[in-house]
Amino acid sequence: MPTSARKLNFMIRDEVARDLEALVPAGERSRTVNDALAKELLSIRRRKLTERLRTLRKKSPAIATEEIVAALRKDRESH
Numbered sequence: 278m279p280t281s282a283r284k285l286n287f288m289i290r291d292e293v294a295r296d297l298e299a300l301v302p303a304g305e306r307s308r309t310v311n312d313a314l315a316k317e318l319l320s321i322r323r324r325k326l327t328e329r330l331r332t333l334r335k336k337s338p339a340i341a342t343e344e345i346v347a348a349l350r351k352d353r354e355s356h
Contacts, residue, residue: 282307 289297301309 297306297310
């Protein structure tokens with residue numbers, strides 16, 4: 278099943294373009310760049326979510342480990 282794609286216009290530093298052309302065959306460049314960009318976007322998404330969780334953690338009251346364990350046990354027993 279073919280995946281839809283869009284053509285985008287953006288700039289790449291000369292040294293990156295030279296390495297891409299030297300190391301990746303012409304028919305594989307779009308896939309290579311797409312895969313690398315997808316990995317970087319996932320990393321950005323994870324960093325943003327981590328920061329959001331840290332912010333929420335600072336705003337939330339501290340809960341003892343024993344309370345968490347008891348709540349999990351209670352929840353598991355009810356299912």
